[in-house]
Amino acid sequence: MSLIVMKFGGSSVGTPERMQRVAKRIVDSQLAGNRVIVVVSAMGDTTDDLIDQSKLLNPNPPAREMDMLLTTGEQISVALLSMTIHQLGHQAVSLTGWQAGIRTEAVHSKAKITDIRPDRLFKELDAGNVVIVAGFQGMTEDGDITTLGRGGSDTTAVALAAAVKADVCEIYTDVDGVYSTDPRVVKVARKLNEISYDEMLELAHLGAAVLHPRAVEYAKHNNVKLVVRSSFTQNEGTSVKEEAVMEQGVVVRGIAFDKNVARISILGVEDEPGVLANVFGSLANSGIDVDVIVQSGVKSGKADFSFTVSGDDEARAVDVINGIRAEVPFSEVTSEAGLVKVSIVGAGMVSNPGVAATMFKAISSLGVSIKMVSTSEIKVSCIIAAEPLQEVVRSLHTAYGLDTAEQVFVGGPQDRR
Template identity: 75%
Template sequence: MALIVMKFGGSSVGDAERMKRVARRIVERKQEGNQIVVVVSAMGDTTDDLIDLSKQICEGTPSAREMDMLLTTGEQVSVALLSMAVQSLGEPAVSYTGWQAGMYTEAVHGKARITDIQPDRVLKSAQAGSVVIVAGFQGMTTEGEITTLGRGGSDTTAVALAAAIKADLCEIYTDVDGVYSTDPRVVKVARKLKEISYDEMLELANLGAAVLHPRAVEYAKNYNVALVVRSSFTQNEGTQVKEEAVMEQGIVVRGIAYDKNVARISILGVPEKPGQLAKVFTALAKEQIDVDIIVQSGVIAGAADFSFTTALTDLDKALAVIESIRSDIGFREATHETDLVKVSIVGAGMVSTPGVAAKMFETISELGVTISLVSTSEIKMSCVIKQAHLAEVVRALHTAFGLDTTEQAYVGGPQERR
């Protein structure tokens, strides 16, 4: 008997029929002799709909606490309905909110991190023979405040819970049947990977690949959770995410990711004094604003310019922070650019293979596309370009690094290919 965590995203439970299909999938796994714990997201676009509703109610920025109170209701609807669907198929089931399942988080609203899991109630119910259905994306502080884990938080809930209960396997079900070499909606001949290393998957997730949340991959790597990504609509074999993945001969780049949530901020005319950059990035860090690529130009007439990227969703807050320290820094002006996208190539084989950067730059330049910023590490390389060129650049890189296949990738429900 195996203890299995199954996670289903919002598209997998988007309506009543999909909910019933998921219930049948769960019961099949249960009747194979397994103990089953399920983590589920809100149905379809529920979270977005709730956010839109809050904007209709509140003209300004709504309370972060009340937003968490509102958004967690989406998953509570899902777990209750899915539990009913499983019960209707003759199997016992019980639904729990994140806090009922023992999920404790830091006291941060909107993007809290899990600090502790006390899964006794979950384990007791599973051992008693019930399918346990847990609301993803949510938890509670030690003071009893409800929190959310941010976008993709249900992945994190599933993997963290799998680690806490020492599950034999954690399956992430989505609308694609595995991890692909790039977004199959952009490249129809994307390659499905049989397996991928934690490090490669973590880079792809951090760089914009939406199939797994970065924190979920971190948990899987840190606690050696056996992780599989597969489709909730088919029985196709998925992708294993593991410590060491077998490298295909001749394939140096394993995947191509892109991130549209990118803004570039430039601070011009910064006086040349020690500690100027530290002041800027310390102020941004205090406001929980992450910074990615940083580039500084040479010093001219005692002043320098530097640019960095941040999330487009953090742009207004970042600009406000920078303006608040203008008198302390003494810079001339701050500008920003928003019609950008970050395209990245990832592969463990890149570190020992010369010419990868040259091929990436040459491929992009042949399209007549200008690269604004570049960032590299041992297993990834990122370029910031104009968003209008996204699709053609991703397709060209996919071909250039030998990732194209002869078969079209599977995306969406049964019979649906794009």
């Protein structure tokens, strides 16, 4: 008898028919001999509707009150899903985050889980219930309701799986697994049977929005076996675990890209200690995430450097840089939006020299110039012009031998909570 955690996103339970299909799937898993804990997100547009209601009354509501408001969305989902399972003649009990023993820091809208007390979960499992837990939420030691922020329901599922030592944590989504790249861009994108945590983490961070990076980190840290699979098909899905089996000759597992990148360049900066800390500290204080950073060599005491931000933050980032000109003298700040970041990811890269060279060659053979490069042990990222993105990704997919098996892509955009 296995103990499993099944997580369903908001679009998987967005209509009565979908809710019934999910209930059936859960019951089938229990009938197959499993003890089942389910984590579910708010249905369809519930969260957006609640946010719209709040904006009419307060455009900048306190985060504590927003958490009180938004957590009702998941509470509605779990109650309705439990009722649907009862209608199928099976036992289920719904629990809020605090009822499931999920304790968090005293931070609102993006709390981290500090502790899970699984007594209630085991009590309900022992009574023969499917236990349905509201995702995305927890409680502080003082009894305030918190939310976990983006990817919260994925994180809830993984954290529960770790706390109860589940055999597997199944993440049900709109697609039937993790792909070698976005199948909407490259038709021959392959579904991966296995992937390592680190590879998944790079792919998740790089825009392959199947699984939230926080959840992957949590799974890696607690060695929780994850399976990403479709809630609409019986396909096997993708296993995410410590060491993925190396497929023959494959050093690159997948290709990710992020389409909304801007590059900011600061030229002629005085090369003094603390300059970089000042620049990036100011950006962080303004809530701007910086991704790739490249500093060129110093000439006559002056340096140039460039960094990338989300295209949405381009104007604000330039404002922040101009705002610190008094403290950090420089000669010029320039920016360029409409760029993309293309990345190749694979744990096999470490032991295979020449992987990056293949990437640069594939890109430049299309006449595309590479504006910035960033590398880690298991990935290489290039910042390039937005066009021709499709050709670049296809060319890389072929160059790294990922085209070997065609698969039909099923599904649409992901929900990200």
